Amino acid sequence: MSIQAAAIEKGVLYVVATPIGNLGDMSPRAREVLAAVDRVAAEDTRRTGALLTHFGIKARQISLHEHNELEQVPALVARLEAGESIALVSDAGTPLISDPGYRLVAAARAAGIRVSPVPGPVAAMAALSVSGLPSDRFVFEGFLPAKGGARRQRLEALAGDPRTLIFYESSHRIAACLDDMAAVLGGERRAVVARELTKTFEQVQDGHLAELVAWLASNEDHGKGEFVVLVAGAPEASDAGVGPEAQRVLRLLLEELPVKKAAKLAAEITGVGKNLLYARAVEMKSG
Known part of the structure; x- marks a missing residue:
């Protein structure tokens, strides 16, 4: 040329x-x-x-x-x-x-x-384009912290974000990363693992986070390569079905407890989903 x-x-x-x-x-x-x-x-x-x-x-x-x-x-x-x-x-x-x-x-x-x-x-955009997750609003987080405590803390800060979350991860930490995501964001949260994009062994696996944890453990080859992990955003508070009574309970608990504990206890009291309450609690605190 x-x-x-x-x-x-x-x-x-x-x-x-x-x-x-x-x-x-x-x-x-x-x-x-x-x-x-x-x-x-x-x-x-x-x-x-x-x-x-x-x-x-x-x-x-x-x-x-x-x-x-x-x-x-x-x-x-x-x-x-x-x-x-x-x-x-x-x-x-x-x-x-x-x-x-x-x-x-x-x-x-x-x-x-x-x-x-x-x-x-761009690996993040390539993964988003085939993920089937909402692409009108998203946030790119890059690599999460390598240490477990810091990683979980960052995930907790993102748990109420309604945008699609995009992360990069290495083969050395992908298992721990998915475990922490399921624990912090909820095993029922929709997600996608994109592995080795555009390469010979490309895989794009979707499911709930708990299912993806099991998928990764089912075959050692699933843990090889370079990864993009995409996680569905938290439901918008207006669509979350958090009624007035649940919000009243949550507001009272937030006066005495951290966000995560308040959401968990409010879920036990009201029967509303913990993740929905967590998202609403984050909004209450930031508002």
């Missing part, structure tokens, strides 16, 4: 998306930009080098990852100010989405440098 040099502007930082698995998803424009820029700032130069070689692209690379971004940013901004064009790429997908690059983009913009997107795959 011939490269049109006129398509590349000097002194511009290009944020270039690359495939998340299937190399056929590499866009023609991404190939043109990577071949024509003066330098490619890569999260992993070996991985990006293999990608460039696959497409017959020769490019000068510089390493830019979470451990060296602070020290690399001034030099890269200086290169851009001197007229170099630079492409920013991550290991896979769109840079800055749970990947390095934020500091470079922020510094470039602060210096008056043009930052131009070359859009393409």
Whole structure:
């Protein structure tokens, strides 16, 4: 493929998306930009080098990852100010989405440098598009905390959010993650586990969280690869069926107890679902 040099502007930082698995998803424009820029700032130069070689692209690379971004940013901004064009790429997908690059983009913009997107795959959006969960309102949470206590605390803060929740997770923590989601959000909450998207062993499994915990444990292969976990949002309070009496009980309990304990006790007293009451309690506290 011939490269049109006129398509590349000097002194511009290009944020270039690359495939998340299937190399056929590499866009023609991404190939043109990577071949024509003066330098490619890569999260992993070996991985990006293999990608460039696959497409017959020769490019000068510089390493830019979470451990060296602070020290690399001034030099890269200086290169851009001197007229170099630079492409920013991550290991896979769109840079800055749970990947390095934020500091470079922020510094470039602060210096008056043009930052131009070359859009393409994003694992979170790919998973959402096939999940069957509501996509009109969603929140991307990236990776949950690695430690169990902090992870459960974050999930508790999200339990009443009515938007579809999107998370990334690794094979090392997917089992613990789903266990905590079922315990905190409720085993009956609808969810989807998307594994190895666009790759040979792609799987998109839906069900309630309790069912997904069992599905993961049923086959060791289900726990391999890279994961996107999507969880249905909490019911809107107006649609939740939390009547006036249940709300009165909940309000009284919230004066003395934390949200989670108040919701649990209110559920035992009124017979209304614990998750519905939790969602309403969160709204009461925030309101």
